[in-house]
Amino acid sequence: MKVDIITLHNINNYGSVLQTFATQEVFRSLGYETEVIDYCRQNNLPSYLAREVLNRNIRLQKVAFLWKNSKVIKKLLIKLLTIKIAHSKTPMSQFMKKNINLTPRQYTSYSELKNNLPTADIYVTGSDQVWNSSYNGGIDQAYYLGFAPDNKMKIALAASIGNAEISSVEREKIYPLLSRYHAISVREVSAVNLLKSMGLNSELVLDPTLLLNSDEWKKLDSGRPLINEGYLLMYQLNANSKMDEYAVKLAKKLNLKLIRFGFNHSDKGKAGHCIMHPSVEQFINLFSNASYVLTDSFHATAFSLNFGIKFTSILPPKFGTRIESILQLTETGDRLLTDFNDFSSVENNIDVSKVQQILDTERKRTFNWLSNALNVEENKK
Structure with a gap:
C-alpha cells in the first residue's frame, strides 16, 4: 500500500527536513511504499522571500532609490537575494534529493494540489508546525488533508499546533477538517488538551526525529x-x-x-x-x-x-x-x-539511562498506536 505524506519539508530548517526523513522511514519500516508530497507554497519560494526581504529592508530600498532606473536596480537586487536564499537552502535540498522520495510534481497552491491529486491509499499529515496558523500565515487546508478523497484513510502523525489556545473562529474552521481524520496524534500535551476541548480525540506521541534512535x-x-x-x-x-x-x-x-x-x-x-x-x-x-x-x-x-x-x-x-x-x-x-x-x-x-528508557517506551507506544490506527482501517476493507 502507498502512503503520501504532507509536512513542512521545504522549510530552510534542519529540524523540518530531518523530521520529514524520519516520518518517511517510520512508514517504510512498517512496509508501506512512501512518498512525500512536494508542496511548496508561493510564499516559501526563494523569489517571493527575496521580495519580502527587500520590502522590509529600508537600506536596500534606499540603494535602489538613489539610482535613476530604480526598477532595474530592484530587479537586480531581487535576483541577487533569490540566489542567496536558494544557496542557504542548498544543504536541505541536497539531502532531500538524496534521501527523500518526493512526488514527481511540485505543488505551489492548495487548488493545484486538489486538482492534480497525487494518488495514494493513505494520506498522512506529518509533524512540525503544520497546524500553526500563526506560523503558516492562516489556515492552509493542504496540511489538514482537505484535498484527500472522503473514502481514503487520513492520519496525523505527531502534528503540532504550536499554540496552547486558538480563537473560536479558527476552531470553527478547522473542526470539520479534523473530523475527517481516522486517527490523530500530536506531539505536545497542549495540543491534546486543545483538541479535547473541541470534542476531538488525539494521542500524544513522540516527534518523528525521536522515533529513530x-x-x-x-x-x-x-x-x-x-x-x-x-x-x-x-x-x-x-x-x-x-x-x-x-x-x-x-x-x-x-x-x-x-x-x-x-x-x-x-x-x-x-x-x-x-x-x-x-x-x-x-x-x-x-x-x-x-x-x-x-x-x-x-x-x-x-x-x-x-x-x-x-x-x-x-x-x-x-x-x-x-x-x-x-x-x-x-x-x-x-x-x-x-x-x-x-x-x-x-x-x-x-540521567541518560532513564531518558533512553523513557524514549524506548514512548517509541514502542507510538509505533503501537500507528500500527493499530492503520490496521483498524485496513481490516474494514
Whole structure:
C-alpha cells in the first residue's frame, strides 16, 4: 500500500527536513511504499522571500532609490537575494534529493494540489508546525488533508499546533477538517488538551526525529568528528543578545570551545567558531559529538536527548510549548533556562539511562498506536 505524506519539508530548517526523513522511514519500516508530497507554497519560494526581504529592508530600498532606473536596480537586487536564499537552502535540498522520495510534481497552491491529486491509499499529515496558523500565515487546508478523497484513510502523525489556545473562529474552521481524520496524534500535551476541548480525540506521541534512535541517525553521519576537541554547540534560531552572552560565559565555565551554526552573514561576527550552512549530515555529526548543547530549538533539544548529550534549552519568543512538553515527558525540566545568570545546569547531570528508557517506551507506544490506527482501517476493507 502507498502512503503520501504532507509536512513542512521545504522549510530552510534542519529540524523540518530531518523530521520529514524520519516520518518517511517510520512508514517504510512498517512496509508501506512512501512518498512525500512536494508542496511548496508561493510564499516559501526563494523569489517571493527575496521580495519580502527587500520590502522590509529600508537600506536596500534606499540603494535602489538613489539610482535613476530604480526598477532595474530592484530587479537586480531581487535576483541577487533569490540566489542567496536558494544557496542557504542548498544543504536541505541536497539531502532531500538524496534521501527523500518526493512526488514527481511540485505543488505551489492548495487548488493545484486538489486538482492534480497525487494518488495514494493513505494520506498522512506529518509533524512540525503544520497546524500553526500563526506560523503558516492562516489556515492552509493542504496540511489538514482537505484535498484527500472522503473514502481514503487520513492520519496525523505527531502534528503540532504550536499554540496552547486558538480563537473560536479558527476552531470553527478547522473542526470539520479534523473530523475527517481516522486517527490523530500530536506531539505536545497542549495540543491534546486543545483538541479535547473541541470534542476531538488525539494521542500524544513522540516527534518523528525521536522515533529513530541514535544509532539509526548516526548512519547518516558525515564521518569522523568535524571538531577535534571538546566543544559547546550553540544552535540558535532566534536573535537573542542575552543568549549570545550566556553562550560565551557557559563555554568558558565548561572550558569548551564555542561552536555555533551560522545562518546569516551577521553570525560570522559573533563570538565562537561559526560553521555556515553545514550539510544535514554535518548537522548530525556536530550534535552526536558535542560535549554540551545550548539551544532555543525543539529539534536541537530532541537530538540532544536522543544522543545523550548534556544541554540547556531556552524557550523561543513564541511556540515554546513543544519544548516544555518534551522536557516534561523525559523528566528533564531542569534543563530549561529561565534566568541568564543561572549556570546550575552545568552542575546537574542528566540521567541518560532513564531518558533512553523513557524514549524506548514512548517509541514502542507510538509505533503501537500507528500500527493499530492503520490496521483498524485496513481490516474494514
